[in-house]
Amino acid sequence: MEWEAPAIVLAASSYGEGGAVAHVLTEHHGAFRGLVRGGGARANLATWQAGNLVTAHWSARLPDQLGTLRAELVHPSAARLLSAPLPLALLSSACALADTALPEREPHPAVFGELLRLLTLLSLEVGEGERSGPAAYLRWEATLLTDLGYGMDLSACAVSGATQGLSHVSPRTGRAVSPEGAGPWRDRLLRLPPLFLDPALAGDASDWRDGLLLTGHFLSRDVFGQRHRPVPAARERLFEMVDRLAANG
Amino acid sequence: MGGPEIERLIALLSRLPGYGPRSARRAALTLLRQPQTRLLPLADAMEQAARSVRSCSTCGNLDSRDPCSICADPGRDRSIVCVVEGVGDLWALERAGVHRGLYHVLGGTLSPLGGTGPDDLSTRPLLVRLEEGGVREVILALGATVEGATTTHWLADRLSGFPVTVSRVGQGVPMGGALDVLDDGTLAAALLARRS
Secondary structure (H helix, E strand, O other): OEEEEEEEEEEEEEEOOOEEEEEEEEOOOEEEEEEEOOOOOHHHHOOOOOOOEEEEEEEOOOOOOOOEEEEEEEEOHHHHHOOOHHHHHHHHHHHHHHHHHOOEOOOOHHHHHHHHHHHHHHHHOHHHHHHHHHHHHHHHHHHHHHHOOOOOEOOOOOOOOOOOOOOEEOOOOOEEEOHHHHHHHHHHOEEOOHHHOOOOOOOOHHHHHHHHHHHHHHHHHHHHHHHOOOOOHHHHHHHHHHHHHHHOO | OOOHHHHHHHHHHOOOOOOOHHHHHHHHHHHHHOHHHHHHHHHHHHHHHHHHOEEOOOOOOEEOOOOOOOOOOOOOEEEEEEEEOOHHHHHHHHHHOOOOEEEEEOOOOOEOOOOEOHHHOOOHHHHHHHHHOOOOEEEEEOOOOHHHHHHHHHHHHHHHHOOOEEEEOOOOOOOOOOHHHOOHHHHHHHHHOOOO
16 A cells, blocks of 8 residues: 655654654545654654645555655745744644644545645745735635534525625524624624635734634534544644734734 | 563663663673673762752753752853753753853743643743843744744743843754755755845
């Protein structure tokens, strides 16, 4: 059993003295773990940083074995972002979410494609990544929720059926609501930033905070709550960072 | 093979970094062949170290004195504190002999996978040192990894309320490193951190 495919490194933990167990995300094979011989060696550490795009080669004698992973570095996303706090926090959070939320060996091409676009945006031009990275990240989280079966329905107002001016989301059903439909329940609904409805919008720190609260509610309740696990710490730190940005205007 | 004492010695040695069962057997055999000159002095040194070596209550370094010999050295520049991930990093910087200030051992980096959160790091003693005054610069010398950089940004944010300069170690081309043999990540970091 073996395959070779473009992959995104999600995580790597040391195994034994010189080895590592790496977790990668591929388009057609999904999230895959494998033993990396020498993965803990200094010369290989740079390759196995979260967010890096690699060409991965997995092989095992039987399909249900852990197998071994080898990789050739294609794009060092992580190295380009080490000195950029917000893009690095976005990268860390996205990789931690994909690492913990996606089921093993189940293809999620949309999640892979959006994550690849996000990492490219963040790492090719750091300034652009700081401006439009958070919006792209939030849209990726929405894609992740949809792919896992907990997607929000932002097509029309759940109350009036209106398709324009949607402003809130029901925390119970995940369906969008217009200001008129929200009525007296407005304070109990989650705010829907316009960047979820228009891919051209980058939003500001306040929109990013509202967006993280919106997707965070469903991630916490549906994706991680079902498994009685907390949302990854990297995502909590991202929220704290964006919350501070929003508070500082 | 040679009694439970020898088996125990081999089993304990094989748990050390760089040792496996085979190399542990060789080491045990070497020690047992010359007990007076190798085994007993080693056992004595290990016992003494186990009894006397402790973490420094100021910086977290390992030493037989508390405060450690670095913290107690009057010749050190007490206004500069270099924050490192572990004692091994502190020793590496001491070997290089380029830092004449003090240190602070953080005890790890933020790691979602490893389960290391802010509460697991030794940040409170560092903040106490800064509150006491006398420090004008904190050098964050953590690894050039996603976890190291995340910890660096997080710590820099925590230190922003103090009247200290927060600096970071540079990243880029290592000494003796030809560009054509460097990995892409190191080259990218070196170019992004270029200066005139």
